[in-house]
Amino acid sequence: MKFVLEKKDVSARAGIIHTDNGFITTPAFMPVGTQGTVKAIAQRTVQEIGAEIILSNTYHLYLRPGTDLLYQAGGLHKFMSWHKPILTDSGGYQVFSLSDLRKIEEEGVRFKSHLDGSVHNFTPEKVIEIQRIIGSDIMMVLDECAPYPCTLDYATKSNSLSMRWAERCLNNFNSTEKLYSHSQAIFGIVQGSVFPEIRKQSALTLKEMNFDGYGIGGLAVGEPAEIMYDMIEVTNQILPENKPRYLMGVGTPENILEAIDRGVDMFDCVLPTRNGRNAQLFTRNGTLNITNLKFKNDFTPVDSACECYTCKNFTRSYIRHLFNVKEVLGLELATIHNLYYYQWLVHNARTSIMDGNFTEWKKKQLLQLNGIDEQM
């Protein structure tokens, strides 16, 4: 993996990540494909909407279909027939958020599957082994995502553990080989909750380990957005310029614009897909709930400025009907539109950075996003 920083506009960055499975222009948004599929749309559609990389979840893939099957299939790319880059998380976050029982020790984390209650262990070494089998282009280290709020003491100890785990992940990564024809990269993950000093320390520690890129984790877990933005700033002041920075699990269009402004390069979030399946559609003018009665006779597109398949072919009235009668096509059309909008957002952020007018462009987007009442 190679990252080329092409342009800086104040702190906002435009770059390209090169992988053996293709390049990713940044800022990039990664659609979430938890179980080896971006929910409700086919792989060709993910490609059509402009995604250059998807994220998949180690925890879910480990449980189903399992590593044996993934290995037999020749890795996740072949299994799911997605031939562009894939990033996988380490599974840690799902262990902490989904599994019934978990016990964190120095060695790793023991947890019960949310599916059948079976007991499993994730260690730093094991999550690398699993990600070797998955064959993701970018792997993430095992970390503990500290809950919000937590004490300074908890955050300090938790971050220290995450740093030791990061080093063990890196050691395992460096002493093992790729299983398939393409290379794999590994990102460390900055923790430290909402404490600037721990964030700085975390970023410094990982920087010294020299990862291929850096995740910014433990944010968007309940803290105010302003604090999240501050933590991003603090972190990015330490992280090296020549490596990509990935803000994990974030967020709303506004969050993404603010984070790009502070030097973040990569994002993933379930909002466009999950909220889409719950009838919430994102537009340049804010969100709308398509099941609302006011859209019953609305024969205009979801977003008349949008070029996606949904907006070029279908009306709000029709999509509302699909949700109303619980037709699967509603999920597909909403997902297509929302992901297309998110891709539009990061692609246009990139263009404005390259043109040197990101600040202005961002301001305009934020005004439009918040002007929903006047414009809808």
Place this chain on the structure above:
Amino acid sequence: MKFVLEKKDVSARAGIIHTDNGFITTPAFMPVGTQGTVKAIAQRTVQEIGAEIILSNTYHLYLRPGTDLLYQAGGLHKFMSWHKPILTDSGGYQVFSLSDLRKIEEEGVRFKSHLDGSVHNFTPEKVIEIQRIIGSDIMMVLDECAPYPCTLDYATKSNSLSMRWAERCLNNFNSTEKLYSHSQAIFGIVQGSVFPEIRKQSALTLKEMNFDGYGIGGLAVGEPAEIMYDMIEVTNQILPENKPRYLMGVGTPENILEAIDRGVDMFDCVLPTRNGRNAQLFTRNGTLNITNLKFKNDFTPVDSACECYTCKNFTRSYIRHLFNVKEVLGLELATIHNLYYYQWLVHNARTSIMDGNFTEWKKKQLLQLNGIDEQM
């Protein structure tokens, strides 16, 4: 609407139906789009799999989104963004199979909505009015689909009522105008249960009324397949050569081949879509249930001779995984494959008829379909 009979091969027929929204080559299979969407796939995908016409259900559209909305949208084609031909049933069949209460009288049928229990009336005139608003290219008359088994007396009286309703539908059709720019055609429906003499009488009566085409209704409702085939033969001996014949709601690949052999031109059935969503996949070698454990490590396509998006890109193992973890993409991929297979079946039937070797081709297909145990 204009039907051109291009070729006969013994009794099997190849033809073309011309409508203002495009032509339909026959034998034709119509994917079912009950609520203004072919379940689980987008309109462009319906077109891609080769469908030249879809069927939609008057009963469902009448209840949701309702005729007011459909009229405001400019008809169903515009509402759902499907620009090829649409055939609608009359709603009668759903009234008899779905609604809670129904009362059949000379005037029409009174029923309670299966959704909210509200009471509605369908008369021959009303179902034509509804189909005018839907704007289907081919409308069907209101009829009573007699239950199986039923007495000769019941079948006689029921068919007589259906014939009087057919005439009222035709009168209403002839005295009303299309609401949109394209023309509409109307088909009568032959009834008569499993009684040859009533079937003949029904076909004769409708033939004299001179419809644009003829549905063969009241079959595949529980009677043995051989009896269904006999009824088709009896009916097609009476129906005029120069009009299309549509066997309603049928059926399995074998049913379709046998009906084509007896001179049927058009089909619709929920089998490929509904069974697909329940993990049953149709292949040249018979059906398979993709959730079966034996497909867990099967990295071959559903049908290696198939050219559909599903078979060209995904393995049985992956599709099984999708069903196993309840991912929407499983529904889409199964639907694409099954509908593609059904289109393949009728398109190849057509080719073999044009080539004058339908009998031989059909025999080969039936052997293959029944050889599943040896070949899978």
